[in-house]
Amino acid sequence: MGRFTLQSGTDCSDRTTSVSSAGAIPPILLVGAGRMGGAMLAGWRERGLAASVAVDPAPPVPVEGAALVADADAIPRDFAPAAVVLAVKPQNAAAVLPAYRRFAGSAVFLSIMAGRTLGGIRQLLGEAAVVRAMPNTPAAVRQGVTVAVAGPGVSAAQRALCDTLLAAIGAVAWVEDEAMIDAVTAVSGSGPAYVFLLAELLEQAALAQGLPASLARLLARRTVSGSGALLAASEEDAAALRRAVTSPGGTTERALAVLMAPTAWPEAISRAVAAAAARSRELAG
Numbered sequence: 001m002g003r004f005t006l007q008s009g010t011d012c013s014d015r016t017t018s019v020s021s022a023g024a025i026p027p028i029l030l031v032g033a034g035r036m037g038g039a040m041l042a043g044w045r046e047r048g049l050a051a052s053v054a055v056d057p058a059p060p061v062p063v064e065g066a067a068l069v070a071d072a073d074a075i076p077r078d079f080a081p082a083a084v085v086l087a088v089k090p091q092n093a094a095a096v097l098p099a100y101r102r103f104a105g106s107a108v109f110l111s112i113m114a115g116r117t118l119g120g121i122r123q124l125l126g127e128a129a130v131v132r133a134m135p136n137t138p139a140a141v142r143q144g145v146t147v148a149v150a151g152p153g154v155s156a157a158q159r160a161l162c163d164t165l166l167a168a169i170g171a172v173a174w175v176e177d178e179a180m181i182d183a184v185t186a187v188s189g190s191g192p193a194y195v196f197l198l199a200e201l202l203e204q205a206a207l208a209q210g211l212p213a214s215l216a217r218l219l220a221r222r223t224v225s226g227s228g229a230l231l232a233a234s235e236e237d238a239a240a241l242r243r244a245v246t247s248p249g250g251t252t253e254r255a256l257a258v259l260m261a262p263t264a265w266p267e268a269i270s271r272a273v274a275a276a277a278a279r280s281r282e283l284a285g
């Protein structure tokens, strides 16, 4: 197992990087202004973004905070980004990336494409400094968590810049072993879906207990989001917070006896994460 460092982010304020002053972020070239790219751009703007460019032929929401162009040929020739952020779909990488080779040598490439390895990206870009990162969708509300790994030739300053760019959407951790990204993808990349599934199932169970639909929805959503907020605000382990809800002989204890049976959630969550990690390894390239 390689080392990992928790570097910065919104939920670890003791180590948050000091990037909140205006103009703290140098010019960035964002390639793909979709859900993830758009969330990152919004986070950078809040922290003071220098004049930047976004490339996207048809962004799903209007791009604010960067000049929008439709393709790489339309980027002003004198634009010199400090970082090129690759936020297109992984399946588009081979078609899209070669047009950005001209920035290799002057800019660091920060890829958030799932499954695209440092080696695979460098094959498309040449001898580029590349950082690979795996964020997750709570990035949209600056509550994401991203794990990053730096490829060969990434300088300390380039790594610090990537850390700043990722910290704008949540917590950031760095690993030295790229193989860990498969497990990261399975835990935090896909993880929001597991939590949303819990909200869905809790709502269905509330309906089955005879609660009206609007109340079932309210209870399920607020229980999941409120518990997440409590966990985020607490120094305690999740297990300690769970025990605090569990009176001996009470209702929670009865429910947990079902959920915590070895073949119930412990096995299901473990198998689900292992299946996602295996799929991540299959897709890597």
Ligand SMILES: NC(=O)c1ccc[n+]([C@@H]2O[C@H](COP(=O)([O-])OP(=O)(O)OC[C@H]3O[C@@H](n4cnc5c(N)ncnc54)[C@H](OP(=O)(O)O)[C@@H]3O)[C@@H](O)[C@H]2O)c1
Pocket: 031, 032, 033, 034, 035, 036, 037, 055, 056, 057, 058, 059, 060, 070, 071, 087, 088, 089, 090, 092, 096, 112, 113, 114, 115, 134, 135, 136, 137, 189
């Ligand atoms: N969503 C997640 O949970 C998640 C988590 C971790 C990592 N990621 C990674 O984040 C990346 C972006 O995901 P997303 O959910 O933000 O996808 P998305 O909303 O589809 O955003 C991708 C954007 O890139 C645009 N695009 C397509 N071809 C382009 C080109 N040649 N040049 C510039 N832009 C182009 C797309 O336009 P069109 O829609 O018109 O094609 C779209 O607006 C993916 O690589 C994904 O693996 C996502």
